[in-house]
Structures are given as C-alpha cells and as structure tokens.
Amino acid sequence: MNDKLKAYFRTDHLPHIWCPGCGNGIVTAAIVRAIDDLGWSKDDTVFVSGIGCSSRAPGYLDFNTLHTTHGRALVFATGVKVARPDLNVIVITGDGDASAIGGNHLIHAARRNIDITTICFNNNIYGMTGGQYSPLSPTDSFASTAPYGNADRTFDLCRLVEAAGASYVARGTTYHVTPLTNMIRRGLEKKGFSFVEAMTACPVYFGRRNKLPTGVDLLNWQRDNAVPVSRAAKMEPEELAGKIVIGTFLDVEMPEYTETYERLLKEHAADRSGE
C-alpha cells in the first residue's frame, strides 16, 4: 500500500469486504487522496455513511467514523455539523441509499446548503442485498428483481441535487479516476452542500446480469459511454441515451446553512434577549 494512503487507513482491517473488481476501493482511495491534497486533519474530519456496500468504506478509514441506518447518513451528518460546524463532514452513500430510502434527506440537505460533502458511490444496483434494481439502474437493465428488465426510469441524481439547492455537483467515474479525485477535492473545499456521484463497478450483481461480468468490463463500459458535460450540451437527448455525462454541473458560492444560522442569531439576539 502506498505510504501516503496508509496514513489514512485502518490497515489492520484490510483487505476490505468488497468483491474482486468492485470499484468502491477506487473511489475510497480517491477520497483519501483528495483529503491528503487538502491537508485535512483526521481528528477534525467525520465520515458518516448509511447502509450498503459503499457505506462500509468509513470503517476502513482512520477518522471519526459513523456507520448509520439505511438512507439516513445525511441526517446524522447534519446533527454532527450543526453541533460542531468546525468539523469537516463527509457522507459516503450508495445509489439506493441516497436516492430511494434516503432521497428526502438528500433533497433537504442540499436545500439547506449545509457544508457537507456527499460522495454517492453509484454502482447501479443494490449490491449488499444481492442485486435488486435501484433508482439508478438503467431502464431495460436486468436485476434480481427485474428478471424481464427494469421498467423504472433512471434517476439523474445530479440534476435532483442541483435543483434542490446544492453549491457543487459533479459526476465522475472510476475509469476517469484523476478527474474524479479533483471533483471530490473541489467538493470538499466547497463551503456548502457538495455532491459527487462516482460511477463505480459492481461486476458481481450488476455486471454479470448485464453482460459486463468483470471490473475490467465495467471500466471499459464507463470509458466507452462517458460524455463530458460540455459535449453533452451539444447532443440530442436520443444521442445521450445510455451515456454517462461526466464533469462539473454546478460550482457556485451560496450562503451556507450553519453560517446563515449564526448570522441570524447575531442579528436577532437583541430582539429576544428579554425572554
């Protein structure tokens, strides 16, 4: 293991539980590299996760780590951040965790623009439970609960989070790992709610049922179907079907929740001091 990475890992808990070819380790290492670039202190950084394969990542990271309930990582993270705004708070979640059971929390964390960075490991499937389709499974793809193909339409989480009010939204892939790392670093730096969707491979439960049975196949799939956001803007919707639009969708400065709260308390403290 790279010495630089090693400093941030609980190496006695490795190797991790993820399957051969699973991309979760690629995203996890990208997060660590981004933190290392920024020089963040392990003591002052909190990782919060929900339930699913991706949500096991914090257990391997030598930080303050909190592995919560399904879909709820952001609410625990909100409690941590409001109580200790000085701490860096990072949420690791998966596509099912963030978009289905935790969808409402994602909307409202983005709406508040609270200074939390959310990294969504999107493997297009519920992996931990054995390959049921998620809101991010492609239409027509196969899953253990979609033996005839998935009739659901696919959720574009980046558009959702952007519309809900986040400050930074980007999508990367484990194939394009250097831009992904840069997106994560930008998300971490951003004061406000930032969201990075990281396309990651699940060869065992998504890949095998969809003629992409190995991690290599899935990285090739990411490479062959990724379209940079600038190019996508000039493409017709039909051309974009089945493509993965990658890049930065939003990068703006907006008032952050805990700072706004502090400002309001200062402004109105005198009005209520008599109580």
Added chain:
Amino acid sequence: MSSKELSAETPVRIDRSLCKACGICIAFCPKQVLEADEGAIAVVAHPEECIRCRMCELRCPDFAVTVRGDRGG
C-alpha cells in the same frame, strides 16, 4: 529518488496480501508492464516499460499497487 536508483528495482509494487486478482491494473496499463500469474494476481513483467503514469495504482480497488517515482522517472 533518482532515475538511476529506480532503474535498479521495479517501480511498481503489488501487495499480494491485498490484491484480489481483478485484473484492472493489467488491463489498463498503457505499456503492458503487468501480467497475471497463475493465480491471476498481477506481477511486474516489464518494469523497464513503466512510464509511471500511476493509473494502475489509482485504479486499483484494493490499495494493492504502489508506483514509486514521478512520471518520466
């Protein structure tokens, strides 16, 4: 680390205790530095070809690959 020192040993190291033999590092190495052994674990077959682009390390899902030295030695 000088290029002279590097040339004396392999620039890529595979931690066999972490490697899960997924083959990603082998498949995406632009210079075919790596090959699979009989257990599908990556071995450094052509160290002299390594350009230190680090893609094997960055894309390794198991934190098992380390590339030493900067790009271009």
Added chain:
Amino acid sequence: MGETTRRLMQGNEAIVEAALVAGCRFFAGYPITPSTEIAELLAARLPQAGGRFIQMEDEIASMGAAIGASLTGTKSMTATSGPGFSLKQENLGFASLTEVPVVVVNVQRMGPSTGMPTAPSQGDIMQARWGTHGDHPVVAMAPASVGETYEATIKAFNISEALRVPVVILLDEVIGHMREGVEIPRAEDIQLLERKGPSTGPADHLPYADDGTGVPEMAPFGTGYRYHVTGLFHDETGFPDMSNATADTLMRRIMGKMERHRDVYEWTETTDTEDAEVLLVTYGSPAQAARSAIRRARREGMKVGEFRVVTVWPFPEERLRQLAGGVREIIVPEMNLGQLRLEVERVVAGRARVSGINRTDGDIFKPDEIYAGIREVYGGER
C-alpha cells in the same frame, strides 16, 4: 445560586426549561401536535443558552440528527407524538445498540394512525418498550404532573448520559398542555450526571470496552479519539463482528447494564400501602384522578394504596412483587385498553387478582370512575 422559584407552566414548557437546566444544547424536531410547543420554545431558548436548534425534514431525520449531535459530546433531545414516535423507532434502535445518549419526548395522543391528534392517550406505553426491533435497552418515564415532568426531564438526561441509553419521556396530551405551578429547584440542589469520558489516551481507547460497570467510556467526535460507531454488532473496538460470541457478549452487556444500574433510573412512589388490601398501579396523568379516588375511598374505610411508577421501563419488578404479596386486588387505570396491566399481571404472577380501569375514548379519567372501580372490589354500593 438563587432561591426556589415557583412558575406557572405547561408540561411541554417544563420539558424545555428542565432540558436547558440539564445541559441540553441540541434539539432536532419536526412539527406535530401536541408536542410542537417543545420545538417552538427550544428554537428560541437554545441559542440563548449557546445551543443549537434545527427543524428537520421528518421525524426519522430529527432522531438521527439528535444522535449525530450527541456523538460530538452535546446533550441532545428530540420531541414528537404518536405517529412521529413510530418513525423514530428505527434510529432509536441505533442509539440503543451504539449506546449514544439521547432523550426522546413523546407527548402521547390517541392512535393508531392519525387517530385523534389533540386527545390524550397512554397508548404508546408498549411501543416505548418494544417499538424498535430486537432486544434492546431503553428507559421510559411517565411523569404524573407538570412539576414531576420538570424533575423527570432532568433525570432523563442524567440516566441517558450515565448509562449511555436512550430515554423516552412519555407525557400525554393532558400533561403536555396542562398549566401548573412548578417549584423550580435552586441550581445548587440540582444534581447533573455527565457521560463518562475516556480514561486513556486515544491510542489505548477501546470505545466499547466494559470497564466493569457495563457502561463504556465515551469520547466525543472531533477530540482526537478516532473510532468507529456502527449499528452492526461490534466488538469492544467498535468494529463490526458477526461472530456468535461477540453478539452474545454485546447483547448481554447492554441489557445487563440496565439490570445492574436500577438505582440510576428506578423511580416509584408508594402511598398508603402499609395496610392496603387493594393496590392501584398508576402512571402518567391518570394518577391525579386516582389520588382523589383513593383519598375518598380511604375516608370511607376502604384500605386502598397506590404504587405509582414514574420510570415505567425497565419495569420495577421487585418492588411490585413485594407489594403484591400483601394485597388481594390490583387495579391498573390506563388511558388504553390495558397495556401496562399485561406487565403487572406478568410480575404479580397470580399473587393477587389484577384488573384494569380503561378509557380509550380520548377523554381523561374523572376521580369518580376510578373510585367506582375501587368500590366494585368492595362489593359495589356500601
């Protein structure tokens, strides 16, 4: 410093004032009748005390946020009512297993479902014990007056912090909204318990080790103790371990800590039990009507006593067993169709006859109804 003061306040207000005195500095909530005043008051009062308030998107979120805040070392609370209490159960179980102190107020209303939102009930008494899945430790308190609500709230934080267990305060709509004069104790007379911090440096800290008390030491996030908290079964390092031996050790420790620290949370009141032939087992607001009924029955020569449980869960088994030996009839008045009666019957185990007086129409007991129930034991009209 200062003198005892008397203040007129609602039950919901008593929760707020006592929580602040107890050191509560974080509240997450969601609007729901009849508990909303707690959120409204804390929104104003917490910042004045250096605390923080947040209104979350739902009850699940409020519960999770309170646990997250508590992990930073901040005493935390959430408040709700019936339907919201159902939603809190998921993360209440998380707090039980991960042993994160948190106080949950449930101002009970008529259920199930939306039921009668402004009508009082004690229908959640069993849910407070067994609402989340799996065996789990939890404390539930049911004060009988506004003054006792104040006292119970301080005690709830003390229990939660000392034993690292979620504590539920079960009000009912009557106490939540009733105004009573409350004797506010002098600051120096209030004893506060704090969670036990780490006794070692970060390198040697084992976040879930039993130091002999059954209650592990707890380091706040962001203080150099980098450890793992998970809702999976875990060993003393805090990391997941699905082995049978670890699961058994953990479950027996978290349940066992409750059994061995009964002195921290057990709270019962006995009145007129020395010569009692009939014993009323009461909790919550019906205890007020019961007290009047007992006084009247006593005046008329009926030997009636009262065993009032303030801490309902874990149930004061031993104390009731002792009392049950000396009486022939036990009556449990409840604003439900007999939930705590089940527990009383289990504990009494045939030592005395157990019956209930039950209201489930959204109205409160009148002393006459309970008096009539007592008189019935004595053979009706006298």
